[in-house]
Amino acid sequence: MEKTTGAIGRVGPDHARAEARLAIFEAGHPTHALSQKGVAAGPGHRLFIATPRGPAPSGGWPVLYLLDGNAAFDFLTPDHLAQAEGLALVGIGYDTDRQFAREQRTFDFTAPDGPGDGIRPDPVHEGRMAGGAAQFLDRLTGVLRAAAEDGLRVDPSRRTLWGHSFGGLFTLYAALRRPGSFARFAAISPSIWWDEALIRRVAAGADPKARPPLLVALGDREKRSGSDGPPPDGPAPATMDFVDSLRRHPGLDPQVHVLPGLRHIETIAGSLPLAIRFAAGA
Template sequence: MQGAGRVGPDHARKAAALRIFGQPVATHRLSQMAVNAGPGHRLFLAVPRGAPPVAGWPILYLLDGNAAFDFLTPDLLALAPGLMLAGVGYDTDRQFAREQRTLDFTAPEGPGDGIRPDPVHPGRMAGGAALFLDRLTGPLRQAAEAAAPVDPARRTLWGHSFGGLFTLYALLTRPGAFARYAAISPSIWWDEGLIRRVADSAGRMAAPPPLLAALGDREKRSGSDGPPPDGPAPATMRFLADLRDRPGLSPQVHVLPGLVHIETIAGSLPLVLPFAAA
């Protein structure tokens, strides 16, 4: 998410400490595993303690799982003791795999698989969202849900930044892939025209799934100059408002006061955990 020619923000290079795996957690059992799919993934799992419901646990899938579980705490997990969490990360020791997530979380354009050079970040590729959605709902889901019984009618997808953009793409192109969606600080700026074309193509949904959206009021593009803005990103707010007129969605929109971009990961979880557990 940095501007052309910039090294990138500090958090983009930060190692994932994953301290929660060394802490006592009263409500969940934690584990992690490698999954040999696509470029190679890591799954970070938090399974509720005790007997599952007859239909299985509700489950929250968290993109950028290395980072998401880095911000997770026992107190946050205690907000949803009956919710299973699956962090979908990459085979890296960093919080973010910048090049791979740019490819996986951006919408395809053009013929074939739609993969093309990233128009914003020189040297990266973009447009692999359809392929990643297949992987997410295929081998990654199968690996995560082999760990515990899951209720297939209560799956929620959460994504932040480019992951939030992908969450909107998944909702608009395959709304039945998950029961609920949570798009946090989605990177509408990356190619606003493209995500609007995706929304236009979606049409009106007969039974639109619930959508929760959240963003800070002090966010700016990572690596850009100047002070943080005073208010949420106008392009994101316009896009979320327009969704009500296009596919018939009624997004819950939360503005998180005082939060910059990276802080909305942790800032969104007190909203999203009960949302996914409902």
Template sequence: MSQFGKVGPGHAQGQAGLQIFRTGAPTHDLSQRVVEVGPGHRLFLAVPKGPAPAGGWPVLYMLDGNAAFDFLTPEHLALAPGLVLVGVGYDTDRQFARERRTLDFTAPDGPGDGLRPDPVHQGRTAGGAAIFHDRLTGPLRAAAEAGLPVDPARRTLWGHSFGGLFTLYALLARPGGFARYAAISPSIWWDEGLIRRVAQAAAPAALPLLVALGDREKRSGSDGPPPDGPAPATMQFIADLRAHPGHDAQVHVLREHIHIQTLAGSFPLALPFAAAD
């Protein structure tokens, strides 16, 4: 296995070994539990072993929690010994719940609840981001933070791929949910016009935003060699956001990273970003 974890062609169906729960970590106590909310979620927690500061710990919420904690190592946690990590996953033994994340991480479009057939993946339903955001910042947050001294002004949201797309949606459409945002290889290609309409509908909040993406990423199933540079659509989207007063994202291009590698490749950036004052 490489330093980036499971990166073979079948990674989307891969099992989550969650080795960190067997090895433990010097800096954090680790736990996981199932929460009977919505479709059923698993929460993965890494809580600092030291005393909490007077204002409470900062906390990093990580979407696709099964995969995020599968790639997480004690060395990553040592980068932010005073940071709580909450992996928000699904009640599955796989790294990714593909149908659920398509529904939960894609923005609504149109009247009503915004749900509609996925225009890219036949047989899936999309558009549930507003519903999921309410679940994430409501009962899932309450379950994750129960009994923990957390600083509510220092919550960060992290997401990779479709999770990165949701992270941008949350920043633009629901900026009160978190104080900071880390969008990793966001799947802007899924519906570039929609995310641009979301951005235009509400002036982007001038909140800290970290974006990281690889220079060798390509869509699953696409032909040809990997590209030699970051996704132009993502770079242009961030450039457009920067045109708004007060908005200036941190952008990091991860060299020689394909799509799945940017997940763990972002941890050395995202954990200190979330732990910063």
């Protein structure tokens, strides 16, 4: 994986700067109607919505919320939609033409730490800020959810949150700190490495009565974005150890799936069939 250097010297993988083509919007689909809308909340968001065709069930549609919606819908395929018949999909993206809003997602998807509001300089990425997860979770379950579900009949008891990489880290944070915010949680290739001690403190403070269904998936050829050397042969040990520690938490029994042959960016598309079945309750 080649690395690129930005205008102020930051180094990152090529895929982190990729344009979101959103080819899924270029044709009609027999199972879903696709739409987009902007929301002027926070830094500015774009919502990508796939609504099942036909009348909604009496209780409303189950819905799968996808963080990094620009990227998630860029990797979404007609085959994924065919597998998601009867399931609404909502991508929570940013107002950008890129797959990822790198600085903003770092802030939004990382847990607060320290005194006051817990916002601090990112200890890993120079020039970025971190610790905005509590604020983002309020925005996600407030104005963003309201905008996404305006005109969309949703079953409130069947909302699932999916996140990849930093989004996976945020999904773990939400599941551990506010397990009632969604019915189910799917953390894909979560960035445990970013501040492992912090996410372990979050887990240690979780409500022992909470039992949210949790799915964790990761590839066996992943390495930290921008790092040198060949891909590893096996899933990230830190992630596997953290998930194992969650099993010792009362009420938590995460499903774990190792996706063979997949690198970090590839687990976005690779995890979607799992997440679709999980969100549908299968």
